[in-house]
Amino acid sequence: MNTRALCLSLLLVLPLAGCHGHSTSAPASAQAVADQHAVLEAEREQLDSIPPPSKNRYMAVHTYESWENPYVTVQAGMVTLHVLLADANTSDYGAGGILRPVGARRQELNLSMEKLGEAISAVPQTSWPYGRVIAIEEAHKVPASAQPQIRRTMETAVGTLNDLGIVVYDLNDGKLQ
Structure with missing residues (x-):
């Protein structure tokens, strides 16, 4: 009878211990949400x-080569942030020529989705001539099997950018997202 009482008491205590364990993890997850x-x-x-974005300036741009604000290329599980740094020389002499090529000011950074907000907020203010708007595109030449993951990453990226107060513009579709 003594063994039976011990088993019964363990059956009563273990579920309570399990509940106690869950209650201590809830504040930790609440802390993580607060930190985020x-x-x-x-x-x-x-x-x-x-x-804020200047719609009359960026709506006239239809190619990524002529886009001057940052833009994002979405891939499966990651994004590439493209930034055109401002020209340090303010004169028009030699702009875009052999001594001051535009390509030398272009920077690309491959990021995980968790680092997108941090990277966007680190882009210098001078790299936003159209205001707070970012162009976005899906990666090109990807297998059909990767398309669902790219679509999910695209939705996450658009959500992150919108949470930051950034207008998202799809140059290919010519519409805001």
Whole structure:
């Protein structure tokens, strides 16, 4: 009878221990959510110095080669951030020529989705001539099996950019997202 009482008491205590374990993990996840919210707010504050988008300037652009603001290429599970740094020389003499090529000012950075907000907020204000708007495109020449993952990554990227207060523009479709 003594063994039976011990088994019964263990059956009563173990579920309570399990519940206690879940209650301690809930504040940890709540803390993680609070930390993510604080990071998002800090990134938004950094982007507040960039003016709102100038629709009449960016709606006239139809190619990525002539796009001057940052743009994002979405791949399966990651994104590539393309940034055109401002020309340090403000004179028009030699602009785009052999001494001051535009390609030398282009930077590309491959990022995981978790680092997108941090990278966007680090882009200098001078690289946003159209205001707070980013062009977005899906990667080219990908296998059909990767398309669903690219679509999910695209939705996540658009959501992240919108959370940061950035207008997302699809140059291929010519529409806002």
